Amino acid sequence: MAGPLRVDEVVFAKNNVQIMMKNEPNSMVDGYLTIKKRVRSAGRMCSPPCSPPPSLTAHWIPNEKLARSIHSDGGYTFTVDLGKMRSLRLFYDNDKAKGQLVIASRENHFKVLHFPHGGLTQLLAVLQEWSLCSEQIGKPGKEKETDGHMRTFIIQQVALTDEQYHPEEGMFVRLAIDTWQAFHDSNGAVLNSSLIRRIVFFAGVDDAARPLVWPFLFGFYSFNSTREERLIVYRSKEEEFKEIERERISFLSECNEPSIRQVLRKLECDVLRTDRSSPFYSGEGNPNVECLRELLLNYTVYDKEMSYTQGMSDLLSPILSVLQDKVISFWCFTELMKKSQFLSSPKQAISAHLVMLRELIRLLLPEFYHHLALSSESMELVFCHRWFLLFFKREFNESDLLTLWECLWSGHLTEHFHLFIALAIIGVYGYDVLERRLPADEMLMHFTEQAKSMSSSLVLNHARGFLHQLSQYKLLPCSLESLVKQSKIWEDSERPSLVCSQQCEHTKATLVV
Template sequence: SVAKEVWPFLLHLYPFDSTFDQREQIRHNKFLHYQKIRARRETAVDDPEQAQFFHDVEAIIEKDVVRTDRSHPYFKGDDNPNLRVMKEILLNYAAYCPTMGYTQGMSDLLAPILTIIQHESDAFWCFVGLMNRTIFISTPTDDVMEKQLRYLRELLLLMSPAFYEHCAKLSDGLDLLFAHRWILLCFKREFPEREALRMWEACWSHYQTDYFHLFICISIMAVYGEDIVQQNLGTDDMLLHFNSLAMHMSGSIVLKKARSLLYKFRLLQRIPCCLHDISVLAGPGNWDSHHVPQVYCICKTDQEKERCPFSGICM
């Protein structure tokens, strides 16, 4: 498939300017590296602390793997060898990146990669690229998730003020609890697989922003959140509303709206300092149009102003 050829580029396994021979060499070297990671994990049983770590990780992975995408033909049926491959990749990732280890939901992110790539070592390194170098991956306990939500709130205020104001008047509305799953699982539970993977590819392309997933979030709120504002729904009802829409939303409409929102954002001549990072590409940026808006400071406390590089530039 086209995805099998393209995803290794989008997930940083191969450089975009690499030749066929260079890619074959990279693939060979990565395969050898993967075998070393596996061997290191398998010998970890000699260290009691390491052995306990992998015992605990394996117990969690085994529970998740048997529940991940079991209706998909690639993982369907009892004693499916692809489930063993998924488990091996996740265990080896925990060995490769012990500080991250394994957190619930990683199997959901790996499964589509494995179904597309269909090669253990290649899928592992694509997964590494996804986890290490893609901004739209968060874990529920890290500060990255809070950073994502902070950007999302500020972007919501800018792009959909009516919905923001509705959330703001609720005691915990701006926690945006309904959006946590969107970010954590990259919309996989919200849209059919084909549409969700189109969104993944759109985010991986880094087209004009590294934070396109946040524009997708705003798009969902803009397209499907009007009833929430009109009916003045509370926090719990908002969560129920969006959960009930899972697998019933149009991915194509949401993507079109997200692109429109990004276009409008890129036309802004001035943006608040809290959204500066969204306008700056940290990734490859192969198709960036070098958008450089003026940034103004909205910091309120003296401490925030001292840290802000745009302090003194007022709205």
């Protein structure tokens, strides 16, 4: 694999940006500000969704020094790696293009840059596109407390070095329709399904190819099935779907049981507020909302024991919006429910997975583990519950979520990749938890406030990196037995030995040097 490539690109440039001199508190000096983006590519084929995140470096030089082309000592210049800062704040004057940029370091040092001649609008666009920072919206009820005159961006701490990325990071591009079709033989069977899963795991699927690829990832179609066999499968499942619909219509028209009626009312309420900001579900009288409702009602008849549980609408919604086929969407959803233990038996399933996650935190994020160990309440990892229940649905915007879900459903390397995604979220977005020593309740609030502002590319890069790091261990605690047995990361090497003690979560592991 080719070594990391780095490309510098100027993404922002503005003259007459002012800085106040330390020794002259009443003196403002005009200067030229540039912000350069450095893109790191792990290989020649790396595409944006799988690329490690870019860094931004700000450089300010006085106009006088710039004009004289002075490159020797003397004169004040200012250079800072924005990725190593704590936060960036934009304060606006009445004219929204003018104001100040306040750069805060993690040591609580501040640098104020003044923009008396505009430029903040363009700077805002740069920050909003930068995956290493997320805009802080504010606490409920206080979103408008600054009356729109301030925007705050929190810089996420990136813990991985080049060596800690997965060795295959950046070797693949997103799976496009032409590539997908090239994997089919003359009868329509998909060749080399393991390579398909590998591509999806590392790079994802193009929007246009998702309706074709997802039915295979969810198991509706077999990869080795021919076109004719898939047509037979579809017609058979369509007839079964119609029978479920008829049963649902008959059942609901005759059912007067209070408990069932209560479940149905909950379903109706959930559907009406699920993803209504998405273009696919927005607007009054949208038929897609009614379709979502009917599919969930069908499921209550299909699986009477489980019926409807809060959260199902969140999981079915993206599937329907991508596939846009009632029959395939319904059966892919049923496959997802078979794989998911979290909605059917949430307490037992989450408890088992939290045991494994705590071990992974202890091994791969020891500093965070030590903070958790200060409180038994913190060790409950309450902030992770929603992540597992909804497969991170509330943590990412729609586009990022689809890429993350594809990585999960690919089944490449491990069936427990959700644990590494959770680990990566903690590693990327948990820096302030450590620095501010947040207790359990504030920890929950901290991660909740990150909702919809997380970057899937950043998280997935870290998650795959953590997965690779785990593969270097010779000994692992027995509490990770399920993960070890159901993972393929040791296929080319000897599986680690499992060791136990009275407290399995505190078993020590030895790292291969």
